[in-house]
Amino acid sequence: MNRESIDLLQGTLDVLILKTLAWQPMHGYAVTRWVRERTQGSIEIEDAPLYKALHRLERAGCVSAEWGLSENNRRARYYRLTATGRRRLKAEESEWRRYAAAVLRVLEPA
């Protein structure tokens, strides 16, 4: 595991996945890679929790999954954001922004 990577804060994973899937339907591996690239390697999503979260989100109706063909013609499971997921993302996103702003206000020198 990358020493410099940031430990994921509790409750962060779901919102990261939802946001990532908001761009386009992806398979799990792509989600990891996408997050890694977007954060320049600072956030490394562990694989097992990722799939656990994906399945949890699927059960909650936030994402739907179907088998499709990957870039190099392999069978892969693609996850797509549903309307419920989109609503959930919106809610969580604003929550996170408010939260982050509040934390930053505390951390910034007065």
Add this chain to the structure above:
Amino acid sequence: MSVLTDLIIRARALLFRSREETELEDEVRFHIDRDVHERVRRGEVPDKARREALIAFGGVERYKERVRDARGTRPLEELAADIRYALRGLRRNPGFTATGILVLGIGIGATATVYSIVHSVIVADLPYPQSDRLVRVVEQNSATSIWALSTADVTAIRERQRVFEAWGEIQRTEVAYSGSGTPQHIVIGRASAGYFRAIGIPVARGRAIEPADEAQGAPPVMVVTDAFARRTLGGPDAALGRSLSLDGVSHTVVGVLPEGRDELGGIRAVAFPVLQLRAPTRRGPFWLRGVGRLKPDVTLAAAERDLAEISDALLPLWSDFRDSTARLTPQPLRDVVVGSAVKQVGLFAGAVALVLLLAIVNVATLVLVRASAREQELAVRVMLGAKRSRIARLIVTENLILTLSAALLGLGLATWGLDLAVAQLPDMPRIQNASLDWRVIMLGIGAAVLSGLLVSLSPVAALSDEGGLAPHAASRRTGTGQRTSAMRAAFVIAEFALAWPLLVGAGLLLNSFVRLQRVDPGFDPAGLVAVGLSLPAARYAGVADVLRFRELAGQRVAAMPGVESVGLTTQIPPDQSGGNDNFNLVHRPVPDGEAEPNSPWYYVSASYFSTLGIRIIEGRSFTPADTADEFPVIAVSRSWAEHYLPGESAVGRQLVQGGCYNCPRTTIVGVVEDIRNLGPSLPMDAVYGPMSQYGGRSMQVVARLRSMTPNVTARLRDELRALDPELPLDEFVLTEQLQASLADPMRWAAVLSAFAACAMGLAALGVFGLMAYAVRQRRREIGVRLALGAQSGVVTRLVVWRGMRYAAIGSAIGLGVTLLLANRLRTMLFDVSPTDVATFVGVGVLLLGSAFLASWIPGRRAARIRPIEAISSE
């Protein structure tokens, strides 16, 4: 969230489980393949790339399991998987498995054996219909002074009692029986018709004894056991109507008891002839066992009141018995039959429970050691994603399998142990019925399950310690290490505490046994042999016949080559079953209404004293002039004289014997040296009357030989058989008799010693294991100390000191517990106090010594650790 999607997914999971499973695998495989692909593109070697990818994925299994959980179909198959895994684990560690099963198996086996005995001897109902309504009636005038009933007593009870629906009497005795082969003694119970009715066991064939059979002059009849009928009478059917001679009196078999029944009301006998009572002429003697069956709604207290009235009514009727405190008292028959066995069996059960506990503690320690050894493996499993609860279940499964196997072994051992115990303890009442019934088997399995859970507790507790099994080296050394070490230290302390009572008990019994063995019997048993016989009344009707036989027997044996001298007695020492009689000193009678003193009473020939080497201290021995026509005389033992006539000369004093105030007074003519008539641990009061004034038909012919030759008893027997070929003869060698009287104390000392040895071994093993483990755990630390210049002696001392500390704490607890328990042994001890300091000190030295040795070995090993290796190995 849509409940519907959730439901559909769950349903799909249930219906298409395998499909789900494949999809899951496909998804994971895809992910890993992509990762490998990427890594290879970046220039990694394919093999390494795949390995890295797998590691990066973390818990493939955990992931799958969590997803399965999420699907909500946690299958039962996990149990099967657990069992498979547990079996594999146990097979991988045959040493641990074998030790664990063996230690626990022995513990469970011993427990099952002892509790089968406890159940059969103490707990089980008596084998008679509504046995709780059966009571035995005894004469009693204090808590400890209890004796049998007389003919006068039972006649009064028969006439006056209102509480029993059936009442009867029995007398256990031995008679001469000459069937087909050599004449022999058989045990019979002479019983009244009422006795059969009271006990309530119908005969299988023929009829029971009827009231008409009891009349004087009625033809004697008897009921025999099925076993006796098969052995000697050609089967139960052929037995009916047969005539058998008992003590020369012909008895007709009228009934046969059901198969397998060899006792009635606690009296074990091969035959039950009719009891024909003559009308009483005085209150004594007391020789009958009376048993009544209470009417359905009558309580024991009501019976006690009824019988007390009868006692009061009886007292003025007879002048020979003046003890107004004596009461006819009912006792539940069960208490009578179980009797003194409770104490012995209780001791047994207590000891075995301690051993079982020790075995459990030891196996728990083993499991804990194994758990520590497997820490790394378990840590890896946790890392790979197994949940703690799942691992806990695995440990429990493994231990349950271990202990259930032990239970199987234990129950096997118990069947064998039970046979052994029944063979070794033939005198214990009701032990013959002991068997492994379902209760004992349930107990064994229950003990197994319980110990399985107890044993699992420790590693599971260690596991649930948050982070305890984290895969970091640091926490492995400190967190769990400390936790399990503390638990194991507690186990070791418990082991020492448990070993204490066992070792002290064994020590006290051994001590007391050694003292018993050292007791001087008062005579030299070497070269003494005896032949016991009983002249049948049918052929030796008059006193003259008996006297003539005695005379001839004495002469014939004395004439044998190698015989130094011959004596006759009614009882050879040591024997507690001998005769007793009550007496009242003429010049110092007991106050009116009080019980007369009672003493062992023997009849001996004058030459008996010289044959055994019993010195005459005062007065004279018996002479041929002491005939039945003369006034009765006796000699008393030194203890008797000191007891009843302290500070005065006994010779010349007179007493009333056996409550016979109309008989001539008995005069003390001599005082003789004490011998251990009853056994090494009992008082030496004794009264000897001359054989020549006694018409009894039972006697022992005692001969002192110049040297013991192999078949001397056979020659002695032949000599007597020449006088009367139909006499059953019992031969004794007195040294053997003395040894036999020590058999019981020896047996108990041996049993407890065996348990104690187990306990000490287990405790020593415990402390050894703990210290060896501690040394292994702290290798690095010790290495550093040694590198920094610590003396190897200091390191050894450090380890030994720690081991000794646990032993000392355990011993302190054990000492306290033992002091509380020791008093229960008091009645089994001879000449040793239950808190005998030497024994306690000895046990302390033994236990602490073994602890020292057991921790010194790992201590030495610690001192030999090579610092460089120890430090670099981590």
